[in-house]
Amino acid sequence: MVIGGTNTTSSMVEWTMSELMLHHEVIRKVQEELTEVVGINNTVEEFHVQKSPYLHAVVKEALRLHRPTPLLLPRWTIQDCKAGGCTIPKGTKVFLNVWAMHRDPQFWDSPSEFRPERFFYFGSNFEYLPFGSGKRICAGLPLGERMLMYVLATFLHMFNWKLPTRYRARSLRKVGNCSRESNTTSCYS
Numbered sequence: 001m002v003i004g005g006t007n008t009t010s011s012m013v014e015w016t017m018s019e020l021m022l023h024h025e026v027i028r029k030v031q032e033e034l035t036e037v038v039g040i041n042n043t044v045e046e047f048h049v050q051k052s053p054y055l056h057a058v059v060k061e062a063l064r065l066h067r068p069t070p071l072l073l074p075r076w077t078i079q080d081c082k083a084g085g086c087t088i089p090k091g092t093k094v095f096l097n098v099w100a101m102h103r104d105p106q107f108w109d110s111p112s113e114f115r116p117e118r119f120f121y122f123g124s125n126f127e128y129l130p131f132g133s134g135k136r137i138c139a140g141l142p143l144g145e146r147m148l149m150y151v152l153a154t155f156l157h158m159f160n161w162k163l164p165t166r167y168r169a170r171s172l173r174k175v176g177n178c179s180r181e182s183n184t185t186s187c188y189s
């Protein structure tokens, strides 16, 4: 519960910031949206997050690519069934590999690319399950989603972010370092 309730959200903040720092156009769009919704001299409040559709799309795309655990909780089949050409007998313990589903080219265009815009056209389907589904769906979904959005909105509205020069040249490497442009302070996680 402690790992599920804290590490999931904090690792998603890191992954989302890492993707944003590699995608300047995306970070610019989120910051523009937040400037409009929050106002330049205000701090982010929870209600602002609900009015930020582009930020939602960014978080969904980060959850698609980097959800904290690749597999869902185990399930047991209640009857014989077939999947992928295999017969699975009743009473079998089954693990769903959501990591693979989230990157399956059958369902996603250019699946390894970070493209938040894809979520403006996406319905609710079983090929996207960042919080699981059914009776064992994540019990902390509303809290986790809110914390994630709120922390990211605050980081992005309060500071400008970019990679230190030595990392920019190797931009394919995913790193979480940042620097505050408006200030002399740099922070390294």
Ligand code: HEM
Pocket (backbone or CB within 6 Å): 001, 004, 005, 006, 008, 009, 012, 067, 068, 069, 071, 072, 073, 074, 129, 130, 131, 132, 133, 134, 135, 136, 137, 138, 139, 140, 141, 143, 144, 145, 148
């Ligand atoms: C970004 C944040 C989070 C993600 C991506 C996430 C994802 C998941 C997933 C995929 C499952 C398994 C669901 C299934 O098998 O269908 C799960 C279960 C669970 N999560 Fe989360 N979670 C997050 C945050 C949280 C938070 C903040 C809490 C609690 C404060 C929490 C509590 C739980 C619990 C208790 C379960 C087990 C539910 C059960 O066994 O019925 N999660 N989570």
